[in-house]
Amino acid sequence: MRSCRIAASLIVAGLLAPPQLFGQATIVPRPKPPAAGQSKLPATNLRVDTNLVLVPVTVTDPMNRPVTGLEKEHFRILDDKVEQTITQFAMDDEPLAVGLVFDISGSMGPKLKTSRQAAAAFFRTANPDDEFFLVEFNDTPRLVVPMTRDTQEIQNQLTFAQSKGRTALLDAIFLAIHEIKNTQKLRKALLIISDGGDNSSRYTETEIRNLVRESDVLIYAMGIFEPEGSRSRSPEELAGPGLLSDICEQTGGRHLPVEDIGEMPDIAAKIGIELRNRYLIGYSPTDMQRDGRYHHVQVKVIPPHGLPPLRAYWRLGYYAPME
Numbered sequence: 001m002r003s004c005r006i007a008a009s010l011i012v013a014g015l016l017a018p019p020q021l022f023g024q025a026t027i028v029p030r031p032k033p034p035a036a037g038q039s040k041l042p043a044t045n046l047r048v049d050t051n052l053v054l055v056p057v058t059v060t061d062p063m064n065r066p067v068t069g070l071e072k073e074h075f076r077i078l079d080d081k082v083e084q085t086i087t088q089f090a091m092d093d094e095p096l097a098v099g100l101v102f103d104i105s106g107s108m109g110p111k112l113k114t115s116r117q118a119a120a121a122f123f124r125t126a127n128p129d130d131e132f133f134l135v136e137f138n139d140t141p142r143l144v145v146p147m148t149r150d151t152q153e154i155q156n157q158l159t160f161a162q163s164k165g166r167t168a169l170l171d172a173i174f175l176a177i178h179e180i181k182n183t184q185k186l187r188k189a190l191l192i193i194s195d196g197g198d199n200s201s202r203y204t205e206t207e208i209r210n211l212v213r214e215s216d217v218l219i220y221a222m223g224i225f226e227p228e229g230s231r232s233r234s235p236e237e238l239a240g241p242g243l244l245s246d247i248c249e250q251t252g253g254r255h256l257p258v259e260d261i262g263e264m265p266d267i268a269a270k271i272g273i274e275l276r277n278r279y280l281i282g283y284s285p286t287d288m289q290r291d292g293r294y295h296h297v298q299v300k301v302i303p304p305h306g307l308p309p310l311r312a313y314w315r316l317g318y319y320a321p322m323e
Contacts, residue, residue, distance in 0.1 A: 051288045051321070053079070055281045056092050056187075056218075056252065057299050057314045058274055066277040067310055075312075076300040079285050088282025095129035096275060097147065097183035099176040100154060102161070103194035105138040109163040111224050114264050115193050116158045118222065121265035122191060123151040125272025131183055133176075134158070138165030139200050141172035143179055169194055170201035170208045173247065177215050189253070189275055191268070192221040197240035205243060212250050213294070214319060219248045220271045221255040222264060252315035292322040 055077060059067040072089040100119060108115065123132070134145040134154045145154050173190070180188045198205075212219060221244040244255040254274075256267050285295070296317045301310045 051284055052088070052282055053285060053297075053318060054088070055283075055297060055299065055314055056278045057281055057312050058252075058278050059301055060311050060313075062308050064270075066273060067307075068277055070279065070301070070304070072281075074302050074304060075279070075281055076302065077281055077283055078298040078300075079283070080287075080295050081298070082286060084283040084285060086281055086283050088280070090280050092187070092278040092280040093276070094187045095127060095131070095185055096187050096189060097131045097180055097185035098188075098275070099133050099135060099180050099190045101135045101137065101141075101172050101176050101190055101192040101194075102158065103138075103167065103169070103192075103196075104136050104161045104163050104165075105167040105196070106164050107167075108195050108224075111195055111261060112161060112163055114261050115224070116155070116161075118193060118264035118268035119158060120155055122268040122272045123155065125269055125276065126151060127276070131185060133179055135172050135176045135179065136161060137168050137172035137175075138163075140168050141175045143175060147179070147183055166200035167194070167196055167198055168200040168202075169198040169243075170203045170205065173208055173219075174203050174211065177211060177217055180217055187218075187275075188216060189218040189220065191271060192219065192244065193224070193264075193268075194221065194240070194244070195224040197243055205246075208247065209250060212247055213317070215251075217251060218253045218275070218315075219251045220253040220274075221245075221248050222258055222267055222271075223255055224258045224261060224264070250316055252313055254313065288320060290321050293320050294318070295320060 057075070059070060061067050068091070072086050075086060075089075077084050077086060100122075102115070102119070104112070126132070128149070131147050131149055132145075132151055132154055133143065133147045134157060135141050136144050144157050148154070169192070173192070176190050180190070223241055223244050225240060241255065241257060248255045256271070258264055258267060281299070294317055297314065299312045299314045301312045303310050
């Protein structure tokens with residue numbers, strides 16, 4: 001796993017932030033070309049002589065809408081609490097590889113129809129060069145549709161999905177992260193649609209938490225839970241929201257609980273918009289030792305005059321390279 005933390009001397013910290021739909025919030029457009037001396041960000045598989053950390057960041061306003069048009073001076077970035085100099089800045093518009101991790105356990109029965117509609121709404125935000133695959137899970141996870149650009153193939157498969165069995169959520173995440181390594185895309189993400197906690201996995205929470213920390217995969221989740229106080233909620237379901245939130249936040253993604261099942265398609269579409277509205281901030285750490293240590297990253301947004309407070313989302317850290 002450690003070998004995928006950082007390629008060569010380039011450190012790619014897949015740190016991201018999310019926004020949401022319903023009228024994308026924008027500020028001053030950014031039509032001007034890069035200033036002299038500012039080149040386009042290098043591809044994340046480029047070998048360079050200096051350590052470069054690339055931090056994808058999403059910014060939202062108080063209405064949870066994505067904010068575009070910010071400039072480099074509107075961001076501050078800290079590496080292990082030490083402020084860094086931002087040397088690279090751009091909007092991230094690379095094609096995506098996304099794995100849909102879809103719960104078909106027994107309790108999903110009455111929610112399957114709306115969950116399919118949510119998946120369809122998410123796919124409508126896709127770009128022609130994006131790739132997708134489908135992992136379904138109940139007692140065990142299964143790769144049902146390998147990597148493809150044909151979203152209709154995945155939707156056709158979901159039409160025949162039958163709900164039964166228990167919930168091996170952690171195993172499904174493991175399988176999906178393993179599968180997404182097969183893509184050549186630089187931007188990778190998972191979308192989990194599930195209605196409860198894990199009760200059938202071989203992998204533990206700690207193992208999966210460490211796995212997502214070491215990967216460069218962004219994870220979003222739509223959690224469909226029974227109302228708080230419901231007597232039908234099992235201990236695993238009670239722990240489900242915390243489990244999903246923790247896993248997603250490690251990667252810079254988000255867990256979006258579904259309060260009204262009818263809102264699922266809208267939430268899925270918002271996630272699709274968030275994935276395609278990210279800033280990419282680069283810096284060379286002032287104190288980088290090749291010791292494999294985990295570095296904590298913090299991103300702060302300084303709103304332009306006249307804008308309300310803004311919120312950023314990003315991956316919480318990265319592992320330094322090893323000699």
